[in-house]
Every structure is written in C-alpha cells, then in structure tokens.
Amino acid sequence: MSWIETLRTGIGAIVSHRLRSALTMLGVLIGIAAVMLTVGLGEGAQAKVTSEVASLGSNLLVVSPGSTTTLAGIRGGLGSASTLTMSDANALDSKLNAPDIAAVAPTNQSSAVLTTAAGVTWTTRVVGSTPSWLPVRNRTTTEGSFFTQADEANGAAVVILASATAQELFGASDPVGQTVSISGVPLTVEGVLNSVGSSSTTNEDDQAIVPMTTYDNLLFGSSGGTVSSILLEGRSSATLTAAYQEADDTLLALHNITTPAGADFTITTQQSVLSAAGSVTRTLTVLLAGIAAISLLVGGIGVMNIMLVSVTERVREIGLRKALGATPHLIRRQFMVEASILGMVGGILGVALGILGAILLPYVISDPIDISPTAAIGAVVVAMLIGLGFGVYPASRAARLAPIDALRSE
C-alpha cells in the first residue's frame, strides 16, 4: 500500500468524523496561535526597545551625578548629588583628554509653564543645554534652526520646541519667530524638533530646549555651574568602550578620586539600558511562551485522546483491514498519518490565526507583534511533530490488535 493510499484513507477517516476532527484541531490551533502571538509579542517588544534606544542618540553615553555603589566619599544615590559641573563637561569635550568622544552636551532640566502671546499655556520639561545637544541626541529641526554657539555664549532669549509641544502651543500655525514666555521671560521660538515618538520613560516629542546660559541666567537662576547630566556621543559604536574609559578616567582625575569604586558619578551606555530592557522582555516572553507551550501540550494530549477513542471505536475496521491483508506496520502508519494530519492542519490554521492576531491585536494593546516566516514554518512543523508524537501510542495499540479479537468485538 503506497503512502498516497495511506494518506487518502487517513483524510477519508478525518473527513468522516468532521466535528471530532475539528475539535481536535482546535486544541492544536489554539496552542500554536498562542505560541506564535507570545513569541511575536516578545520579538516586537525587543524591536521596539532597540529602535527607541537608537532614537535617543546613537553611541550615547550618559554621565549622571552620584553613584550606585556604597563606599565613602561625597556620596548619594544615583542622581541625588550635584557633583557634575560645566568644567567636567568642558574637560570631556577636550580632544586631548577624550579623543573618542565626538560631542558633549551638558544638560539641566526642570518642569515649567510655557505661555504664548495668545495666552495658551502648556506645562512641559525645559532642558538647558549646548548646541551639541542636537547631534548627541540624534535629532534634527524640521522648522527654523537650532540655537547657535553665539546664542549659548550670549544667553540669548531663544527656545527650541519639540513637535508635540509646538502643536500644543501654536496648533497649526508656524511657531518659528513667535514668542513663548517661561517664568515671565519672553523667548523667541527659533526652531521645531523632528518627531521621534515617546520612549518607555519620556515623551521625546514634548520638551523645550534653551541654551544653558539662558537656562541659568534668565529662567531658573544660577545652578552654580552644576549640571544634572552630561550626554556624550562616542565616535563610533566600535570605540564606545574606549570613550567610556576616557570619560571615566577624566572625571575620576578631575574629582580627585583614586579608586573607581569611589566614583561620585555614573556612566550609563545605551547598550546597558538596551540589555536591561531586553532581559525584562525576554523574561516576559519566556514566561508567556511557557504558558502557550502548555496549551500546545494540552492540544497534543487532545490529539492522543481522540486517536485512542478512534482506535477503540474502529476496532472492527482495524480487524477487517487486517483480515483483508493490512500488516501491523500499515495499520500503525495509517494512524500515525491521521494524527499528523490533525496536528498539521491544526498548526496551519493556528499560524493563520496567529498572523490574523498579529495584525489585529496591536490596535488594542498598542504593542507591535512581529511574526517571522521562520516562526510560522517552525510552528507548523512543531504541530505536525506533536500529532506524530502523540499518535505513536494510539497507533501502536491499533497495530497490536489481534484480527480475531478486533473482528469479534461489537
């Protein structure tokens, strides 16, 4: 008996028990769809984090005051002390000290109310920085231009708005050249930043950037030369480790700290943010995929259960087929083929449902779901193997039936 005959007989048996076959497939279908969706969700989240981090600035290092370690010195938690100054920033900007650092942008930030001439108000984050902020954060202006070195030197009364902030304050009208007041100080809008969307912690499209000198002198009072963080841009991702080392060495020397463990500042790379975020998503994905895998296992047990029922129900048929010349080997193959068809069709439908879910679900949960062709093909193969694996026992039972016992049963 050829494989095609076996396949034809198997399909015939599945079709003649439509409802039962459909319910069995449903078990596999749900399992496969769940696995596809959770893995897709994990991959989507991973891709999202990666793109978010990239949008913060390529090869970005962030120096924050304070330390995460607990040794003696001028100490405090991360970000709690004001140990970073403009002179630290200037030292890091020196090609002599740190040849692998391309640009340095010291920043301070506060929340403030912005008021237009028309009386529209909007509360947002106001960032004081230098012209280097633009390249370091990997941003561009869509309208007008960023403030210049001269604006920074003169403490010019200018402001750059992020896209969402500009939209809130001026609506559809062109903000460039208009006036925005912060704490009663009128500032001219020089430019509008491009839109990059929000990262997991902050909305990068809702902020206002002013020159550092303007921030200190006109708006929030002198901070005594301290800055809340220094953003560094490495020359390339390959030399980022060197840039990190140079920044670390320069600041340790400048702060007269001999042991690296006693540092009163912390340097974070985007890579570390990325890997932290990645490990969180990974844990979540593994957990969800684990749950989904259990549902797949349940689907497999369903296949086995139905195949056992089928063997019991078709004892006479098996006996007859044996009497007419079917060898035990052929009977086993027959049932294995039926089980794998159930698994495979369930798998294909499950992949279809998974893809449908990947298209529809993001509208509800606002998270992207990435389904790769590899995962889809893999899922069908796994479903078929599940059918095959859980079909072994029922098939062997069918093959072992003695023809006389099988024929005798009612």
Add this chain to the structure above:
Amino acid sequence: MAPTPMSSELSPPVPPVIQLVDVTKTYNLGKVQVQALRGVSLSIGTGELTAIMGPSGSGKSTLMHILGCLDVPSAGSYLLGGTDVSGMSEAELAQVRNVRIGFVFQQFNLLASMSAWHNVELPLTYAGVSRAERRRRALASLEAVGLADRANHRPGELSGGQQQRVAMARALVGDPTLILADEPTGNLDSESSEEILVLLRQLNETGRTVVLISHDTEVAASATRLLRLRDGRVQSDTANPNPPDAAVDL
C-alpha cells in the same frame, strides 16, 4: 510441527488447498487452559464446497480462524495450497490472507463510510494494485454478484442481502485460492440467505474452493461435503451426494 510422512507420500501434482495435520489449539485463560482443537487432520481439495458444522463450543470458530490465517495453531501444521503457514509472522500471515483467502463474515463487515466499490477494492489496496486497475476489478467483481448498478451506494443504502453480496464481491476481487464464509447467512432473512447460498454454489461450480461454516443444517445442505466437529475433533466427514443445483434459483 515436523512434516508427517503421510504428506510426502501423497504429494499429488496439485497440493490440496487445505491440509491440516494434527492441529491443536489451546487458549490460556488465566489459570485454566481451554483446548479448543484437540488434533484435527483434514484435507480439502480444489473445487470442493465444504460445510463445517458443529454446536457452539465444538471448535468450529477456532478452526475457521486457523483456516483463515487469522490465528496460528498451537501444534500441528497447516499447509495452505502447499505452503506451511503455521510458523509465519503476523506480517507474512497478512500477506497470505490478502492474496489467498477471501472472507465472508456473518456481520458483513463493510466500512460504512465507503461506497460499495471502495469496499470491494480494499484487499487490492493492500496488495499494491494501481488505482485504475483496482476500480476495474472491483466493478467486475460487483458485476459478478449482480450489483454493478449499486457500485456507488454506501452499505447503509443497501439491503442486508445486497450488503452480503458486496462482501462476497470483496472476497472474490483478489482471486483467492480459498473462500471462507463464516455463517454468511446468519444475519439474513431466508430469501436473502438463499441468494447468498446460490451465489456460493455458483462460485463453487466455476471451480472455486469454498469452506462454509454454519450451525444451520439447511445451509450445510448446499455443500458437497459435510464435516461435523465435536469437542475439538472431527466427528464425521461425509460427502453430500445430492447438493442442490445452483442454476435453479437465479
């Protein structure tokens, strides 16, 4: 299980279809051993229509299973068309059943989900015959039992007698050496029974070897030879001098 001197002495040019030599069959039911056959020796030649009769418990079902290669003897030897099948593996026996034996059962044993001709072609599927050839032979076989016009009907759409005729077409389709009918009329009314018996006689008259197992004397009366079993032994073996004429009824 050694070949007996008798079988080599006889050695006719054409070996008998069935040759049983001192066959016993013992079932182990837990602690109890049941001897269903206690040494049966018989020989059935080509073209005979033999009826095997006996009350329940006489061992006729066991004998029929052994003759049909559905079971193997505990001791003794069984030569089917000259081949010793008593020591064969399950797969080899399946092959023998497929090629040499056509079964007709009391319960018809047709597959309900398949049309008549699909049921008939089943043995050929296991023999590896091509699809077109299977269809041709299945239809020819159905025609031989007078059901050519019912080829596409499912068993549920046929009467009991018609179903049994489909089963007979299935038994014939592989052109077997032996047709084994186990109470073929047990589930049929008298009219259908007569049809089936006539068909069996017709088959026999075209030269086929038929073994008919029944407890019904009327049924057995249509055979040319009558074997009575009792307590696992052959009680009597007589020729039926006046079998009914097959041509009468159809």
